[in-house]
Amino acid sequence: MPLTGLEIYKLLPQTNCKECGFPTCLAFAMKLAAKQAELKACPYVSEESKAKLEAASAPPIRLVTLTGEGTQIEVGNETVLFRHEKTFFHRPGLFLRLRDTDAADELKRKAAEADAYHVDYVGINLGLDGFAVEAASGDPAKYAAAVAAVRSVSKKPLILIAGAPELAKAGLQSAAGTRPLLCSADVSNWESMAAVAKEAKVPLAVRAESLDSLAELTQQIAKAGVEDLVLDPAVGGYLSSLERLTAIRRLALKSAFRPLGYPTITFPGSGDGASETLLAAEHIAKYAGLIVLDTFDPAGLYPLLVLRQNIYTDPQKPIQVVPGLYEINAPDAKAPLLVTTNFSITYFAVSNEVEGSGWPAWLVVTDAEGMSVLTAWAAGKFDAERIAKAVKISGIKDKIGHQRVIIPGAVAVLSGELEEELQGWQIMVGPREAVDIAAYLKAMWAN
Amino acid sequence: MPLEIPKEKWAGKVREVTLGATKDQGGTRARTLTVGGEAALPFLHHEGALPHQTVLGLEVRDRKPDDWSPLLAKVWGEAISDPGAWAKAAEAAGADFIFLTLSPTQADGSPNTPANARQVVRKVLQGTGLPLAVIGTGQADLDNELLVAVAEEAKGERILMGTCEDKNYRTLVAAAMANDHLVQSKTPMDVNLSKQLVILIHDMGIPLERIIMDPTTGALGYGIEYGYSVMERLRLAALQGDSMTQQPILVTPGEECWKVKEAKVGEGVPGSWGDWERRSINWETTTAASLVHAGADLVVLRHPESLRLLRALVNDLARPAQAA
Ligand code: B12
Numbered sequence: 001m002p003l004t005g006l007e008i009y010k011l012l013p014q015t016n017c018k019e020c021g022f023p024t025c026l027a028f029a030m031k032l033a034a035k036q037a038e039l040k041a042c043p044y045v046s047e048e049s050k051a052k053l054e055a056a057s058a059p060p061i062r063l064v065t066l067t068g069e070g071t072q073i074e075v076g077n078e079t080v081l082f083r084h085e086k087t088f089f090h091r092p093g094l095f096l097r098l099r100d101t102d103a104a105d106e107l108k109r110k111a112a113e114a115d116a117y118h119v120d121y122v123g124i125n126l127g128l129d130g131f132a133v134e135a136a137s138g139d140p141a142k143y144a145a146a147v148a149a150v151r152s153v154s155k156k157p158l159i160l161i162a163g164a165p166e167l168a169k170a171g172l173q174s175a176a177g178t179r180p181l182l183c184s185a186d187v188s189n190w191e192s193m194a195a196v197a198k199e200a201k202v203p204l205a206v207r208a209e210s211l212d213s214l215a216e217l218t219q220q221i222a223k224a225g226v227e228d229l230v231l232d233p234a235v236g237g238y239l240s241s242l243e244r245l246t247a248i249r250r251l252a253l254k255s256a257f258r259p260l261g262y263p264t265i266t267f268p269g270s271g272d273g274a275s276e277t278l279l280a281a282e283h284i285a286k287y288a289g290l291i292v293l294d295t296f297d298p299a300g301l302y303p304l305l306v307l308r309q310n311i312y313t314d315p316q317k318p319i320q321v322v323p324g325l326y327e328i329n330a331p332d333a334k335a336p337l338l339v340t341t342n343f344s345i346t347y348f349a350v351s352n353e354v355e356g357s358g359w360p361a362w363l364v365v366t367d368a369e370g371m372s373v374l375t376a377w378a379a380g381k382f383d384a385e386r387i388a389k390a391v392k393i394s395g396i397k398d399k400i401g402h403q404r405v406i407i408p409g410a411v412a413v414l415s416g417e418l419e420e421e422l423q424g425w426q427i428m429v430g431p432r433e434a435v436d437i438a439a440y441l442k443a444m445w446a447n
Numbered sequence: 448m449p450l451e452i453p454k455e456k457w458a459g460k461v462r463e464v465t466l467g468a469t470k471d472q473g474g475t476r477a478r479t480l481t482v483g484g485e486a487a488l489p490f491l492h493h494e495g496a497l498p499h500q501t502v503l504g505l506e507v508r509d510r511k512p513d514d515w516s517p518l519l520a521k522v523w524g525e526a527i528s529d530p531g532a533w534a535k536a537a538e539a540a541g542a543d544f545i546f547l548t549l550s551p552t553q554a555d556g557s558p559n560t561p562a563n564a565r566q567v568v569r570k571v572l573q574g575t576g577l578p579l580a581v582i583g584t585g586q587a588d589l590d591n592e593l594l595v596a597v598a599e600e601a602k603g604e605r606i607l608m609g610t611c612e613d614k615n616y617r618t619l620v621a622a623a624m625a626n627d628h629l630v631q632s633k634t635p636m637d638v639n640l641s642k643q644l645v646i647l648i649h650d651m652g653i654p655l656e657r658i659i660m661d662p663t664t665g666a667l668g669y670g671i672e673y674g675y676s677v678m679e680r681l682r683l684a685a686l687q688g689d690s691m692t693q694q695p696i697l698v699t700p701g702e703e704c705w706k707v708k709e710a711k712v713g714e715g716v717p718g719s720w721g722d723w724e725r726r727s728i729n730w731e732t733t734t735a736a737s738l739v740h741a742g743a744d745l746v747v748l749r750h751p752e753s754l755r756l757l758r759a760l761v762n763d764l765a766r767p768a769q770a771a
C-alpha cells in the first residue's frame with residue numbers, strides 16, 4: 001500500500017538539509033507521496049529506508065508481460081476498484097483456446113482465422129491478443145507440434161495450458177523465443193511447474209479453488225523463485241466470479257495483501273451454464289487480467305472488444321479527433337460539405353458512413369471539446385457561431401464551387417442562426433442518424 | 448490462516464419502491480414488484496442485505512413502430528401492431544413488467560390523443576397482469592396531455608410514469624400524485640443532476656418511495672462508460688448515506704442499443720461484425736449486463752432472447768452466497 005507523506009517522513013534523515021531541492025524533509029516526503037518527486041534526489045536516505053520505501057512503492061498488483069514475436073501484452077498494475085476513481089490501465093487480454101486434439105491443419109485454420117480477425121472501432125484496430133493452446137491429448141510430442149502449428153500462423157503471445165511438467169516443457173520448447181504464460185500450477189504439481197517456469201523464465205498461472213489455498217501457493221512459488229504470477233481463482237458462474245475477483249482486487253488494493261497482488265486469468269466458457277459472452281463481459285468490467293474464450297464468434301467478440309475499450313477509457317479524457325477539414329473518398333468542388341463534432345464516436349459514425357456510401361465528401365470537424373452533437377449543443381460547444389467559425393477557418397470555401405453545408409439533423413434548430421452567421425450559405429438539415437446519410441445525399445444533393 | 452477479505456461497512460441503503468397494485472391494493476395487477484433496498488454494492492451479498500432481484504421489463508409500443516430493426520419486427524410478429532397482444536407476448540416471454548412507450552403519432556399518421564392513449568393503456572392492462580410503466584413521447588406539451596389521461600385511466604394501478612425531466616416534470620408528478628402512481632426521474636448522465644431532479648420532484652410532495660431514477664444509458668460503443676460510471680457513483684453515494692441518491696435505478700439498454708448501427712443494420716457492414724442477429728442480441732445483453740453490475744434495479748429490453756439471457760444472469764447473481 002502506498003505510504004502517506006508522514007510515514008515517508010519518518011524514514012527520511014529529518015535533517016532538513018535542503019539538498020533534495022525542497023525546504024524540509026517533510027516537504028520532500030509530501031512530494032514523494034504525491035509521486036511528484038523521486039527518492040534518489042535525497043543523497044542521505046539510509047539503505048534500510050530505501051528498501052522499505054521501494055517495497056512500499058511496488059505496485060499492489062504486479063504487472064505481468066507476455067510476449068510473442070514482436071507482439072506483447074501487459075496485464076495487472078491496476079490501482080482502483082472503480083474506473084471513475086482514476087482509470088483502469090491495462091486492458092484484459094482476450095485469448096482464444098485451441099486444443100492439441102485437433103488435427104494440425106484444423107488447428108492452423110482456426111488459429112489463422114482468429115489471428116486475422118480485426119475490427120475497426122472509432123479508428124482503433126481491435127482484435128484478439130493471443131492463443132491459449134491446451135495440451136488436451138496428454139502427449140508431449142503432439143502438444144509440441146500443436147504449439148508449433150499455431151506459431152506457424154500467428155505471432156501473437158501464447159498461453160500454454162499444460163498441467164504437467166513434461167507437457168509444459170514440450171510446449172515451451174516450441175514456444176522458444178517468446179514469453180508465454182504457463183498454465184497452471186496447483187497444489188499437486190506446483191513444485192515441478194515452478195521449476196519449469198523458473199528455468200524458462202516465464203510467468204506462471206496458479207490455480208486453486210479457495211483464495212486461502214491460492215495465497216498459500218503463490219507464497220510458496222514466489223519463494224521458489226518465480227516472481228511473475230497470474231491467479232486462476234477457478235471462477236464458475238456470474239456470482240462466484242464476481243465474488244472471487246472482487247475479493248482478490250480488494251485484498252490487493254485495500255489490504256496490500258501481496259500474495260494475491262497479481263493479475264487474474266478466467267475461462268468464461270466453463271461458467272456453469274452462463275453465457276460465455278456475458279460472463280466475459282462481467283470479467284472485463286470486474287477485474288479479470290486475462291480472459292480465455294472457448295469460442296471464436298465475431299458476433300460475440302466484437303461487442304466484447306468494444307466493451308473492453310469503453311471500460312478502459314480514461315474517464316478524464318474523452319476520446320477525440322483533431323478538429324479540421326477531412327476529405328472522404330477524394331472529394332472535388334462539387335462534393336457535399338458536412339459538419340460534425342470532434343467526439344471520436346461521432347466523427348467515426350459519420351465518416352465511416354460517408355466513406356462506406358462511396359460519396360466523395362468534405363467533412364468539417366468542429367472543436368466541440370470532444371463532445372457528441374447533442375451533448376456539445378446542450379453545453380454550448382456546438383452552436384452557430386462555432387460552426388461558422390470552423391467552416392471559415394477550414395478554407396473549404398476555396399475548395400468547393402458551392403455554398404451549401406449539411407448540419408446534423410439533431411441540431412436542426414441551429415439552421416436559422418447559422419444562416420445569419422454564414423451569410424450567403426445555404427444551410428441544409430441532414431438526417432438525425434448517420435446511417436441515413438447515404439439515402440439523404442441521394443435524395444437531396446443535386447449536383 | 449483464513450484470509451480476511453476487506454468488507455465495506457455502509458451507512459445508507461437504497462429505498463424500496465413497489466410497482467403495481469393487486470386487487471386488494473386498489474389495482475388489478477396479478478402481482479407487484481418491489482425493487483431497491485440494497486445495503487451493499489451489487490451482488491456482494493456477504494456485505495449487506497440485497498433483498499430484491501434485478502427486474503427485467505420488455506418495451507411495448509402503443510402502435511407499430513416505424514423505425515425498429517427488422518429483427519425485432521420479426522420476433523414479435525403480428526403482436527407488434529396490437530399493444531394488448533404485444534404485452535401478453537412480452538409476459539409470455541418472461542418479462543417482470545411492461546414498459547409501454549407512447550408515440551407522437553398514431554398508426555394512421557394522425558397525432559396521438561388522450562383518448563387513444565387511454566384506450567391503449569386499457570388494452571395493455573387487460574392483456575397482462577404484470578405491473579406497468581407508461582412513458583411519454585418525449586414531446587413535452589403532448590406528454591402532459593397524454594400522461595394526465597393515462598394516469599387517470601390507470602388510477603390505483605401504481606404504474607411508473609415518465610419521463611420527468613428537468614424542464615418537464617410538474618404536470619406529470621401532479622398527475623402521479625393524484626392517481627397513486629410512481630414517477631421516473633430522468634437526467635443526462637450526471638450525479639448532481641440526478642440528485643437535483645429527485646429533490647425537485649420530491650419537493651412537490653410525492654414520497655421518495657414513489658420515485659425511480661433513470662440516469663440515462665449509453666449503448667455499448669456509444670458512451671456506455673459514462674452511464675456506467677455515473678451509476679457506480681450514484682450507488683456508492685447511496686450506500687454512503689446521501690439521501691437523494693437512494694432511489695432505485697432504471698436503465699433502458701434496449702432502446703439505446705437497437706438504435707445503433709450494429710443492431711439496426713444487417714447488410715453492407717464489415718464481415719468482422721459477425722452474424723447480425725447474434726451480434727444485435729449480444730449488443731443489447733452486454734450493455735444490459737454491464738449496467739446490472741453497475742447497480743441497475745430495473746432493466747428495459749427489447750428482444751425476448753435478450754431477456755432470456757439476462758434472466759439467467761440476474762437469477763444467478765441474486766443467489767445468496769454460500770457460506771464461505
Ligand atoms: C454520453 C452523453 C453525455 C456524456 C458526454 C459524452 C461526450 N463526449 O460527448 C456526458 C456524461 C459528459 C454528458 C454530459 C452532458 N449532457 Co449528455 N448525453 C450523452 C448521451 C447519453 C449520448 C451521447 C452520445 O454519445 N451519442 C452518440 C453520438 C455518436 O451521437 P451524435 O454525436 O449525436 O452523432 C449521431 C448523429 O447526431 C449523427 N451525426 C453526427 N454528426 C452528424 C453530421 C451530419 C451532417 C449528419 C447528417 C448526422 C450527424 O450521427 C451520429 C450517429 O447516428 C445523450 C443521450 C442519448 N442517448 O443520445 C445525452 C445528451 C446528449 N446529453 C444531454 C445533456 C443535456 C447533457 C449536459 C448538458 C448535462 C449537464 N447539464 O451536465 C452535459 C453537457 C456537457 C457538459 N456541460 O460538460 C442531452 C441533450 C438534450 C438536448 N437535446 O438538449 C441528451 C440528449 C440527454 C437527454 N435526453 O437529456 N452527456
Ligand code: SF4
Pocket residue numbers: 012013014015016017018019020021022023024025028041042043044045
Ligand atoms: S535531501 Fe534528504 S535529508 Fe536533505 S532535506 Fe531533502 S529529504 Fe531531507
